[in-house]
Amino acid sequence: MSADHLAVEVTGLDVTFATDGGAVHAVRGIDLDVREREVLAIVGESGSGKTVTARTLLGLLPETATASGAVVVSGTDVVALRGERLRAFRGSGAAMIFQEPMTALNPVFPVGWQIAEGIRSHEKISKRAARRRAVDMLRKVGIPDPERRANDYPHQFSGGQKQRIVIAQALALGPRVLVADEPTTALDVTVQAEILDLLRQVRDEFGTAIVLITHNMGVVADLADRVCVMYRGEIVETAPVEELFRAPQAEYTRALLAAVPRLEIADRALRGGEDEAPVVRARALEIVYPGRFGAAGFRAVSGVDLEIRPGEVLGLVGESGSGKSTIGRAIAGLTTVTGGSLDVLGVEMNGVRERQLRPHRSGLGFVFQDPASSFNPLLTVGACVAEPLIVQGEARTVAEAEERVVDLLEAVRLPADFARRYPHELSGGQRQRASLARALTLEPRLVVADEPTSALDVSVQATVLGLFQDLQERFGFACLFITHDLAVVDLLAHRVAVLHGGRIVEQGATAQVLGAPTDPYTRRLIDALPVPDPVLQAERRAARRP
């Protein structure tokens, strides 16, 4: 293959960061190439060097980094590039799309201006012409009414639209290579599907080579032509996408693929116990957040009917902002119920007072999304786990509760001496396990878990989910499991409720809801979910297209 068909050619790239704690060797002598019109996906666990590699392609490394090797992008060696020539290269040689579209746009300038600015940094054209090009670009990425919207500020667009604008910004300069660092991680699945389509379209229409960084194997399966697996700064495997999924060579790749949850639609409906009183029963539940200064409040949840029986895991899914957390928090008494009825462990939550609630707290556990922030940084893990005991009067001091704490830590498979560590001295997965231990301290009958694994890597997520499943079976608590990942629900839940715009659109046994959805929204949600299998995903995509 001749070099001019290669959009990117990386040989022996090595990146080291100088820090007080010694050198951090982030990327260790990797080789990589991307052809024109090709989507190369780079996958790997967090910290494996994906972002560093991507940034090297644009010469965006901080001053403390030293890069060696050759990085030829669009015929230019980037590593040696400095100053004005580097600036001229950025944008026209290669462009970048960032993970969080909302932070990648300057909040105080109109989007049209921001696109035009890039154009004017590279070409000597009039403001007006640049703006015309910007508007064109906005139209191409599917922003409706672009003439008018070009004058709007970033915050006036939805998340998906913002990502489109960011893509338009990158494309406006006609780069031969587009580097996309987790371009859809911050987006809902349905929006993600749209963006992936847009990227595919870009590749086809403009012939751009795309370097796609992601940890979502579904996305890989959907878009990539070839895949490059990174592990601790090295590339362990590069293969065309079908091949990789069919026959992963490297051990790490195999482990990674195995950890990816898949939608298999197993029937795990809970048998028996129909006659037992439900631990949670919501009737026409309504939650309104008060508005400021007499402005109308915001109705986050309306008319929700819901039941969780003892020992049952109810998966609550829905897009961002649909009200999932709100319901979970209401059950835990953290958000005030403003209408309807919500009965939790026999306590009516509508109009309940904290004092009445307190004695019933021991029946309830809560697992938070972000394990890092749910621990008081000043207390040891042991003290945190023991806190429920002390609060409920079952122990007076942390020392007194020690035995129980050790038991609990063992239950979540953490060594006993972790009790004396501080939260920041644990890894993310370990912290989430400690958080589970804390939720289980009082052997609650009900656990509310709000996206407990979304902050974790897939492989870590797999371990935590496995553990969760074990514990649930062992302790038999009922659970409201909130997630946006349908595959995770599929793995755990007995029943599923789908939330959309604060209302439950569909509810039923997991297999039934995921296997044969009746509601169009549920169907859309399932369709939009890319499956981590390129062949299957290609079929689904074909089917989705009208």
Next chain:
Amino acid sequence: MADIALAAETPTAPPTKTTTRGGTTLWRYVLIRFLLIFPTIFILVTTVFLMMRVTGDPITAALGGQLTPAQLAERIEAAGYNRPLIVQYAEYLGGIATGDFGTTIDGQPVTEVLVRYGGATLELAIYALLVAFAVGIPLGMLAAWLRDTWGDAALRVFAILCYATPVFFAGLLLKLVFSVWLGILPSSGRASPRAELQLGRVEGATGIYTIDALRTGNPALIADVLQHAILPGIALGLLTAGVFLRLVRTNVIGTLATPYVDAARSRGVSEFRLVRTHAYRPALIPIITVIGLQIAMLLGGAVLTETTFEWMGLGYQLSEFLKARDFVAVQGIVALLAVIVALTNFIVDIIAAFIDPRVRY
């Protein structure tokens, strides 16, 4: 002021969820923000009123010992200070609402004092702000640009020195150098005696000498007025300049670290432009907010500056009234300051709202 700096040094949070709720528009925000002025003024005025009265009635405070008890009683009676405090308070509030701030011990209406000396203070504050802007903002950007180099360190120490040097000490040193040693600038006053006489005779004088002098069109007069403004303007301005420098620096550095600056960089926008445009404008928002609070500091500094340079403004009068224990006058001036501070903060918030498209209530 420490806290001002802090508040503004808190990162400009990247715009998170921005929902335009319930049709809340900018105008609604303006209205709500406007209504908020009143409680602020009310509280300040009340605080001052109570503080001034805990010690007793203003007449005794000012004239006790100079008048016989009978004369005192008579004057207290005449001024109505023997009535219940709550009645006096209500009357005072009513007065303020109608623009009546009371009368000084020697019978001048406070409003007259305010009108007479307000212009001078305003003029000084404007000069100081000009100096602060001219010095603080470019140097702040420069420091951000030079971040973590010796140049940056030097600029930061300069900023702290500006803030650490009491206005009166700075004033003293400036006078020493420019008036005593070099003899090139006047040491006190707002104009030389003759010029002041001429300015007083300008038709419809505003009391703001620069304007009055410009209206006469007499270059010698304008030069005289400007010369007198230089040292006080610098002394007071540097104080604020230090704060601005720090603020601009931290905020520009803060915004330089945001992904959107990186994103712009990835599009090939030049480094200079990154600082000048992308980082500066968002950084300006917290700075503008702080300017509102700076007004308070500026007015406090004005008391010292005006005393040091005999700048016959409100700050100077205020310290005189304080020395004479003329609490009615103090109360009046302070109430006016409260109004000014509240109004500036209002205006500043509104400006910030216009600059920052995200600020909406």
Next chain:
Amino acid sequence: AGDPGGSAGSGNDIIVGTTDTVTHLDPAGSYDNGSLTLQTQVFPYLVNTAPNSTDVVPDLAETAEFTGPSEYTVTLPEGLTWANGNDLTSSDVKFTFDRQLAIADPNGPSSLLFNLESVEAPDEQTVVFHLISENDQTFPFVLTSFPGAIVDEESFSADAVTSDDDIVAANAFGGPYSISDYTFNELVELVPNENYSGLVAPAANDSVLLNYYAESSNLKLAVEDGTVDVAYRSLSPSDVEDLSGNDALTVHDGPGGEIRYIVFNFDTQPYGAATDEADADAALAVRQAVASLLDREALSSQVYDGTYTPLYSYVPEGFAGATEPLKEMYGDGAGGPSAEAAAEALDAAGVETPVELSLQYSPDHYGPNSADEYALIEQQLEADGLFDVTLAGTEWVQYSDDRVADVYPAYQLGWFPDYSDADNYLTPFFLTENFLVNHYEDAEVNDLILQQASTPDAAEREALIGEIQQRVAEDLSTVPYLQGAQVAVAASDVSGVVLDASFKLRMASLTR
């Protein structure tokens, strides 16, 4: 500052800078030097002390003399007018004094007219003052001072203090100058009043600009850089010292009437009449000890750089009848301090040492040097272990309140004369009814004071004054220690600066 618009008077315009302040332009509403300085320039006085003399001579008047033991008659020349054209006649004079007595403003000088019973204006040119006590030798002096400024009956209110703006608007001036521009306590422009005729020669300059400063250091810089031509009252001692080395400037000295003294409250001082251990002898011994311990030379040179001089009497040097009784009676007998003398006095009265003395001063009323002055006094009193002084400063407003309420056992005061006669240093202080309210009373002293005031014969009166000083020095109602000087600093090309015992700077004679 070489700007055409502003620098010191060009041609024959004189700029005078001062740190004084005016309280009221109206003579009925002010009793302070700042106001007097301005009033002297713009209002006429019937009589005045002639430049460089302490003799009272007719000013506006043609003649002025006692026409009976309690009758003082003044005749005015014909055809006098105010600057605004109104006629200036005897009825204006009668109006002036009647209104002073009627208004009796607490901040006004009407108390000086205590001996005036009534004023009569038999014809346009004649005024007869009827006095209460006979042969009042001080009355002519009173006419030269605060209440003596004659005002225009058509422009002033008969029963209230007239506002400055009204006076200026009415152009109701009759002195050597009238005011053409008036910004209260900031800037006043004086232009010669063509209708004036009197003791002072017509203005030698074209105009005088009075510029008010708050800080003496600023005034000092202004006179130094030529912004003002004359700095009059009050430069700080160190400023004066510094300026005296400047060739472009001339420092003018004149006799100073200002004195500083410590007042003892006879009731509350140690062993005072109202204390638990009341003992008149011991109390006197304490006062004597203080008088012996004060090192006036040190105070003068250390704190005031010699601009204040040691004072050993009640009547300061330069006034007819002044003696120095305290010099020999206390201390080392030659004006210096003496710890032995003090110890002896205390010992003799059986007073235990150290004596605890609480001493008060005002940090703001007599200039910033007061703090230093009293720090030094504290040190002098404590140096030999005879006293244990508790020093405290209290701001003037509070101070003037507390002092008459027996709050302070011993405290600082200063005095500036109302007119240049020795009586002004005795009557206010040592009569049984005095303004000190320090419970000092001595019938003999009281009588002697009344007697001297009505003794027409100069030599006889001086002897009486000497005796009073001696008597009070024995009782030590107060301990005087410093006497001030009058200082004006002027550009060397300015002439006509006259500082005399009238304590008035006559601006009409200033010229370049």
Next chain:
Amino acid sequence: MASATILDRIPLVRTARQAVGLQRGMLVAGLVLTGAFVLTALCAPLIAPFGYAQLADDAGTFPPRTAPGGEHIWGTTIAGYDVFSRVVWGAQTALVVIVVSVMMSLFLGVLLGAWSGYLGGWVDRVLVVVCDAVYAFPSLLLAIVSAIIISGGQSSLFGGIMATAISITVVFIPQYFRVVRAETVRIKQEAYVEAARVVGASTWRIMMRHVLRNATRSLPLIFTLNASEAILTIAGLGFLGFGIEPSAAAEWGYDLNRAVEDVTAGRWWTAVFPGLAIVLVVLGITLVGESLNDLADPRLRTRRRRLARKGSPK
């Protein structure tokens, strides 16, 4: 490792260890200046050759207005005080005022702030408006007015210092209030506080164990910034003549006030030394405060450092 962790948990030590390069240089410079100030204040009786109000020694009365050199290394003032001694004693006054005022406002402000922020509601809103209003007010004026009211014009040592300290307290309370309240409101929404609420911890327990300790982490910083402001305020009060009298204690602002006429007469030493003392102390304390601020804010911490933290996920 364990000792490093414990050390790392002490605020100043941790930050000093974190700092690198110029930032460390500025922090160290600040600490040195501040340390020198505190030492001078504490050891004033040992350092100062004379008392603050001493005008004479065995050799006789001090000559006033002498230039630096000889017995009086920094010269003497108009009144004959030894400039060096007064500057040294002035450190003591400044320190006392700072400690008293900052402690009082810290105590009151933190309590009010945490209480108001955590409980919210009506009282909170009123307190916020009141504090904002007071905060927006020129602090020097507030201090003057309070000083007048508190001292009633008297100037005893205790009265003078207390009046100054209390008036500064009045000015500072809103600052602590604001900061602590803001932190409390933020922390109230942190997951770990919710975690405590979920297990049924009482309000008191949450406040004490979870909120207050975390909310006060930025206090050392405000403390330093306020300390420097306190110095400037005392100096301002002293300069305007509302402060402490010379015979009661040495105070830099007052000395500067008295030095005004010296400066115009070319006697620089009476003004320059106390003035520099103010500037250096404020500079030192502010340097410490700013460095703390920078180090607490990952965006401001020197870049090298920022990467280093990410770089070792071991």
